[in-house]
Amino acid sequence: LLPLTVRMIRLILPAIWFFGMAGVLTGILYALQRFTFPALSSAVYNLGIIVAAPLLAGRFGVTSLVVGILLGSLAQFAMMAWDLRHWLRTVGHAMRFQFDWHHPALRKIVVLYIPIAGIELVSSFQVGLDRRLASGSGERSIAWMQNATTLQQLPLGLISVAIALAALPRLSQHFANRNEAAYRATLGRGLRTVLLLIAPAAVGLYLLGEPITRLIFEHGLFLPTDTAQVVSALHIYLVGMLFAAIDFPLNYAFYARNNTLGPALVGVLSVGVYVVVAFALLDSLGYHGLIWADSAKQASHALVMLLLLTWRVGRLNARTLTSGLAILAAAVGMAASLYVVRLFLQPQLPPNLLGDLLNLAISGSVGVLVYAFLLQQLGVRELQDVVRMVVARLR
Template sequence: MTRPSGPSLTRTAGLVGSATMASRILGLVREQVLAHAFGASHQMDAFNVAFRLPNLVRDLFAEGAMTAAFVPTFSRTLTREGKDAAWTLGRRAITALLLVTSTIALAGIVFAEPMTRAFAGEFAQVPGKFELTVRLTRLMFPFLPLVAVAVAAMGMLNALGRFFVPALAPATFNVASIACILLLVPLMPSLGLEPVTALAVAVLAGGLGQVLLQWPQLRAEGFRFRPDFAPRDPGLREILLLMGPGTLGVAATQFNVYVSTVLATSQQPGAVSWLNYAFRILYLPIGLFGVSIASASLPLISQHAAREDTPAVRRTVAHAMRLILTLTVPASAGLLALAVPIVRVIFERGRFLPSDTQAAALALMAYAPGLIGYSAVKVLSPTFYALRDSRTPVVISVTAVLMNAALSLAFVGRLGYVGLALGTALASLLNAGLLMLLLRRRIGGIEAGRLASTFVRIGLASAVMAAAAWGSHAWMASHLFTGAAFVSQVARVAVAIGFALLVLVVAARALRIEEFDEASSRLLRRLRGRSRSASRDDA
């Protein structure tokens, strides 16, 4: 059995970070290819809603709560009873997962039409759009048992200290999507099918790929699967008990997804796709900043909590939160300043029109402040679990979800689909704020004075940076890299970002933001670590 010890935690974080970043970048490439092939067409809207239905059930049962419940139970069995007992639990968990998710998938196929009507009844107003969504939904529901097995495999490998391949597995979904778009989309009409059907095939291929990528390493560790149905197994029952609070929190989140989807489909054609494209851009800095800092900080927080060293927990959380603010406030400001040119460079080609760029950019601007909240929650919520408190983050999550739904309903009438993005962003900030407030009470403070000082100073520096980014891009559009050529667009964005970062460094130094220097050096070390780790074997 191989586990990451203290000296290897940094290398482990580098391995996970490099694989996660590869997946995020491939996901962005996938969205670029999708935008080129389908733009914000009714086919893309149909696919996004159809995929959201099995994805909702996946988040509820296969991921999230399942991961949080399965990994600790499997790890405890592995430590106390050895590999044979752990493999038995793994077989029984996978068997139970397959039975449950296959039953749900079958029900989803049978009841696809009423489910689609509940989510996207407005699609019936466009000839063929509702029927296409139903067909795609039925085709993609078998994705559910595939991804359930992939999640279980990931949990077992992580418990054994194997991180790189499981973290890379989600990238196979994006690779399959890109390949199917390039190879199968042109073939679909000759088969009498809509081109977007290729994306549904890609979803199934991606789910299977996640299993196949991890299975050889799992077999090399000694795992052999055979059906083993044992509903009275104590370990399996423990997993189900642990899933309870987490499932409630995920269910609340999925209720919000349902509300947002219904509201988005009631907007103009393309709204679902514009929101999806915008959030995909936001997803990249969340992975780079939120996940990076959480990966580095949470093992320390867990160790301090296990030793009941509350002052050390307090120092580590406060430090992590200052780093989060130092990185995400400028990133949010940059997205606000350069939303239109960023969306244009990434997506505007093929069937993704200039009007789609403007629409998606508005959604990105509304989402941008939420980057701070999303990233902060990556640290704050797991800290409660490290303190053996699963109730508080679930209650806060439900509260934030209800607020998200209320804000979406309040904003959508005046702001349309942009109001949905704004409601999501504000709810994420509320989630982070409530978690921070309750954690402060729980551990006796989080150095609020220093945190507020960091926020004010990095906020001022970010405002100067955003002005520099917007101004330099506008100046270059008129004087230097003029024209609509793709090379000119890329040059304007790249130079504007580079100049803005230079201004940020100067402003941060002038305002004496010590966390900025530390965050910058940590990010550089992490990027160098990815470069080194990617060339090593996961041994």
């Protein structure tokens, strides 16, 4: 495994530069109030992995995942570089790099970055420990966990990260103006929108995870037994995904207040939770115990962040709670409809690619329609907000 690991590290190194430059471009574009391409960047990155893995798996094996990371990071960077260049041309400017080591903002950036760098080191330790423990729990455990992680990261990037980043400029503005009421309202609206969109994604991945996994990954050496393992891992990861979805806006809410130390300290605590749960469950549950540990980490981080933010800025309005309960009820209704449709539909469909596509198209459409109908009946106003936003983007 060591030569393969070294080769994969060498191949992935350029992605580090692409990631770094994409982060810089994200900050610039958000400062210019250009949200579309940065909001899509995480989804484009994950899409690179999802596309490259099945297409290249037969030729490169597990290295296809690394190629996917490289292609995804490149696409992410190229997309935002194009958007910035387009804006500069529109206003009659050209892109120019200039180094000013004495700029007053530089020291502030360094101070704010120190806690983030610290938690990145701690997170790297946790990821390394996770991989080491997983490698001892089965030959293909790491691959199963990575595939399941890729599936749940796509909605996280497309929904939670995108909404959190879009809310960041307004949160920063409200904090600078000392308008805590507007700050709470913006954060509450962001959390409600995240819950509105992540709930059907979680339901869909849980009930349709098998055909989705089969469609994307079951090619070449990836067998039906691998699909079963990825789906079982995905079901556990989805617990943590729900907490991670609300955790992103909470993190950025702290960043908007120029507070990077709080999230970093909570991150250290959550890694401690992971270590305790991982060693407690590894012997009895194998690599599933590591996934439960990861979900426990996500849950502890999100809950502590929510408590700290409530203590710092006050409670969010009651609408956040009522909308959250309504969204939960609609998601349960969607799950019931998906289960019934799948129960009657699956025996009628051929066990091949066409069958999986029809299953996803029909079941997914019914589920989304039922979810939207229930949201409307329950009076969840965020549904109209999302519809208006989508219509405005399409015009």
